[in-house]
Amino acid sequence: MPEPPVPHGLDDQGFIAREGSLARVPAVFRPVVASARDRVLGLFGSRLHSAYLYGSIPRGTARVGQSDLDLLIALLDEPTDAGREAVRALGEAVDKEFPQIDGVGTLLYSRDRLLSELERYDLGWFVACMCTPLLGEDLAEYLPRYRPDSLLARETNGDLARWLPRWRERIAGAEDTEEARRPLVRFMSRHLVRTGFTLVMPRWNGWTSDLREMAEVFGAYYPERAVQMRTAAEYGYEPTDDPDILRSYVDDLGPWLADEYARVHGVKTPRPED
The missing domain is CATH 3.30.460.10 (Beta Polymerase, domain 2)
Incomplete structure (x- = not known):
């Protein structure tokens, strides 16, 4: 198994450091x-x-x-x-x-x-x-300080299974144009990469917002899905308008990731709007 990047993004007490200024x-x-x-x-x-x-x-x-x-x-x-x-x-x-x-x-x-x-x-x-x-x-x-633990993973991104039917509706309703598909690819790519990263975040014990690094961290723990996640990270920055990419997200990578997430961390607490 490849070695993940060196963990970082935490303060000296092990809490996630605030990004940006x-x-x-x-x-x-x-x-x-x-x-x-x-x-x-x-x-x-x-x-x-x-x-x-x-x-x-x-x-x-x-x-x-x-x-x-x-x-x-x-x-x-x-x-x-x-x-x-x-x-x-x-x-x-x-x-x-x-x-x-x-x-x-x-x-x-x-x-x-x-x-x-x-x-x-x-x-x-x-x-x-x-x-x-x-x-x-x-x-x-x-608000409290936060560690990169399973509770945080579950409550931030443990709702992918609830999103996938909505994604399918958005894909089906999108016009068959580059202008319609590219934003969907960008949005869904980023969502999947971030979900993949938080799936393994507690094992890595660090934080990053860089999509490419998120994909590398994920790939170190799930090498069989590493290429898919690295590709999604690239599309998160430079989206394509390929409809096959969207279909692969809702028919393959997304459902697998939702199932694995639920197995590892459980399902996010439902919100009233759900």
């Missing part, structure tokens, strides 16, 4: 971040509890013209459909204004949801470890 945002993306920050504050005003960056921009690994801007917004009350629509419009406006990004993705939740017991090892972990504070009070102050 505003200091790591490359200069070319700082006007984008400033505009998004001001727009979020203007949109929600007194309803806003806090806002965060996540993804490649605060990690300092974003690629000009290829990376998107990822935001998480925490409100003092529950999001409404009008609020979600306003966030979508905000993202479109920022994307149109700044050519250095390729899209804006925004997660919108209430403060209570993010701090709830149900979300402690999913959205709570995400805020505490993957998100960089941008506005307001940092919710990480109210």
Whole structure:
């Protein structure tokens, strides 16, 4: 069995170290971040509890013209459909204004949801470890420290089996065009690689957000699936429009991974919306 990369991503006490910081945002993306920050504050005003960056921009690994801007917004009350629509419009406006990004993705939740017991090892972990504070009070102050253990693996990515039927519907409903298929390949590739990584994360005892490294870590423990996962990692960065790739995800790699995940870590606690 090949040796996995040397584990890292933990602090000196064995907890997952928080990724990203505003200091790591490359200069070319700082006007984008400033505009998004001001727009979020203007949109929600007194309803806003806090806002965060996540993804490649605060990690300092974003690629000009290829990376998107990822935001998480925490409100003092529950999001409404009008609020979600306003966030979508905000993202479109920022994307149109700044050519250095390729899209804006925004997660919108209430403060209570993010701090709830149900979300402690999913959205709570995400805020505490993957998100960089941008506005307001940092919710990480109210959350525990996290280790790369089986509980975290189960509650973050132990729901792949519930996603696969929805993926099949999205594939069937997508237009037969490159513009329709490429985003699906990118999204599903990233989801599968991250799920494959968290499957073996407790054995590796480390953390990374690099898709290629995630695939290498996974492949060290499941060499028979290593090529598939490395290919998915590449498509996570540079997606193809090949429909056969999508079919392989929902007919082969996805179902196998969902079954193995359930066997090793169990199934994620259902949410009300499930």
